[in-house]
Amino acid sequence: MTEFFGENYVHHGEVVQLPLDFVKQLCLKIQAERPESRCDKDLDTLSGYAMCLPNLTRLHTSHFAEHRPILCVEIKPKCGFIPFSRHVTQEMKHKVCRYCMHQHLKVATGKWKQISKYCPLDLFSGNKQRMHFALKSLLQEAQNNLKIFKNGELIYGCGDQRDTAADWNELACHLKPFFYPSNGLVGGPHCTGTIIKELIHVITLTLLSSTDKCRAGDMRLVPSSQGRSCCEASPFSKELLRNGKSHAEGSGLPRGCLLYKTLQAQMLDLLDIEGLYPLYRRVERHLQEFPEERDLLQIDGPYNEAFYQKLRDLSTEDDGTLAYALTKVQQYRVAMTAKDCSIMIALSPCLQDECSDQRPVIPASRARFAFSVSVLDLDLKPYESIPHQHKLDGKIVSYYLKNVPPKKEPGKAGLLAEPDDCTLVLHKV
Ligand SMILES: O=P(O)(O)O[C@@H]1[C@@H](OP(=O)(O)O)[C@H](OP(=O)(O)O)[C@H](O)[C@H](OP(=O)(O)O)[C@H]1OP(=O)(O)O
Numbered sequence: 001m002t003e004f005f006g007e008n009y010v011h012h013g014e015v016v017q018l019p020l021d022f023v024k025q026l027c028l029k030i031q032a033e034r035p036e037s038r039c040d041k042d043l044d045t046l047s048g049y050a051m052c053l054p055n056l057t058r059l060h061t062s063h064f065a066e067h068r069p070i071l072c073v074e075i076k077p078k079c080g081f082i083p084f085s086r087h088v089t090q091e092m093k094h095k096v097c098r099y100c101m102h103q104h105l106k107v108a109t110g111k112w113k114q115i116s117k118y119c120p121l122d123l124f125s126g127n128k129q130r131m132h133f134a135l136k137s138l139l140q141e142a143q144n145n146l147k148i149f150k151n152g153e154l155i156y157g158c159g160d161q162r163d164t165a166a167d168w169n170e171l172a173c174h175l176k177p178f179f180y181p182s183n184g185l186v187g188g189p190h191c192t193g194t195i196i197k198e199l200i201h202v203i204t205l206t207l208l209s210s211t212d213k214c215r216a217g218d219m220r221l222v223p224s225s226q227g228r229s230c231c232e233a234s235p236f237s238k239e240l241l242r243n244g245k246s247h248a249e250g251s252g253l254p255r256g257c258l259l260y261k262t263l264q265a266q267m268l269d270l271l272d273i274e275g276l277y278p279l280y281r282r283v284e285r286h287l288q289e290f291p292e293e294r295d296l297l298q299i300d301g302p303y304n305e306a307f308y309q310k311l312r313d314l315s316t317e318d319d320g321t322l323a324y325a326l327t328k329v330q331q332y333r334v335a336m337t338a339k340d341c342s343i344m345i346a347l348s349p350c351l352q353d354e355c356s357d358q359r360p361v362i363p364a365s366r367a368r369f370a371f372s373v374s375v376l377d378l379d380l381k382p383y384e385s386i387p388h389q390h391k392l393d394g395k396i397v398s399y400y401l402k403n404v405p406p407k408k409e410p411g412k413a414g415l416l417a418e419p420d421d422c423t424l425v426l427h428k429v
């Protein structure tokens with residue numbers, strides 16, 4: 001994944017050996033702290049190995065002075081594009097993004113209590129207004145897509161749903177010293193709103209800021225014309241459509257920013273799960289016949305140069321070979337990984353005289369921040385999860401089609417947008 005994001009944003013970690021007894025104890029200790037939705041998954045208590053990573057919520061790099069307070073915003077943006085594959089069979093998948101459709105199933109199955117207004121396509125649009133709306137929606141309904149840490153401690157997100165207004169006031173109290181260091185801001189709801197806006201502004205600029213080059217930078221997967229740039233379920237896009245703007249004024253993502261790189265990796269899902277699944281079956285049939293070839297086909301790695309070079313083949317013409325099927329399967333695994341990773345943004349206030357020209361700094365109204373971004377949770381999604389993805393896709397779409405009433409055509413909605421736009425008077429004849 002480093003090839004897609006760049007060395008500086010991926011922390012490889014270190015494999016460490018742990019006494020089995022310690023892992024067992026740890027597993028018991030953290031059980032009560034784990035979110036309910038994750039309790040079906042267990043720590044690996046048998047291998048005796050673990051991955052040791054730096055604490056990205058309090059990452060200290062040369063950017064940050066050791067003693068400074070640190071704010072860290074974690075965003076799990078999810079899939080930022082609508083499938084453009086010709087293998088998609090349900091028209092709805094070309095209109096509404098997977099995240100927005102999935103919201104309905106998640107609420108129905110009790111994973112979350114209410115539907116979020118967040119739409120990944122707004123965040124990935126590169127349009128500051130849409131990004132602002134997306135980030136505000138994440139702050140209103142964080143689910144598992146947003147967490148905020150102060151000095152390494154979780155201060156927002158991930159809990160059960162509470163009163164957003166109360167949460168925002170509490171959050172604003174935490175944030176005030178970062179954004180208004182010399183005070184100068186009175187309390188109250190106005191103050192809360194102002195601080196939240198400042199936070200959103202700083203996150204937006206950080207997400208759009210340039211990052212170092214990566215090897216996959218020349219792959220150019222992000223299409224300018226393929227697929228839709230708006231999801232019909234996003235309240236922001238709905239409003240645009242109602243106003244007769246079929247395309248949001250997309251300013252597009254700057255090529256070098258982390259969101260662009262994430263989207264680039266996500267778009268290695270060139271065929272959609274509907275086009276990919278038959279290819280997975282082809283690989284699977286081959287493996288059933290020749291199980292000893294699993295290593296040769298690099299199903300479980302090593303994820304080396306040869307593996308990376310195969311990922312670069314972006315053709316979508318199936319020549320019926322195993323090689324074609326395998327390449328598409330491996331590309332899909334990379335895409336799935338990029339669709340489920342988190343972006344960690346660490347921010348630390350810096351004083352005017354500390355800011356040098358070489359070091360990137362994000363300006364806010366009354367403060368400036370040194371920042372660093374990293375990507376988290378980049379272990380490649382397993383080959384075995386593809387049938388699950390296929391099933392889940394079917395479930396998400398069929399639930400949405402059955403339970404969410406279809407939207408009016410934008411053109412027609414423009415003519416008769418409100419019920420009282422037109423009055424039909426019936427005369428007795
Ligand atoms: O399929 P999705 O989109 O629901 O994603 C799963 C995530 O759910 P989400 O939609 O983000 O609430 C899910 O998130 P939670 O554990 O529910 O917070 C996992 O990240 C899961 O990955 P893995 O199976 O643990 O490797 C994710 O599964 P993969 O699709 O990445 O395999």
Ligand SMILES: Nc1ncnc2c1ncn2[C@@H]1O[C@H](COP(=O)(O)OP(=O)(O)OP(=O)(O)O)[C@@H](O)[C@H]1O
Binds near residue numbers: 041147342
């Ligand atoms: N290196 C890190 N620094 C700071 N926080 C981290 C780090 N790694 C993980 N976290 C926190 O832990 C959360 C879960 O991490 P991650 O998704 O990598 O674990 P997982 O393997 O999916 O979890 P599980 O053990 O529940 O299956 C992240 O969303 C993040 O908030």
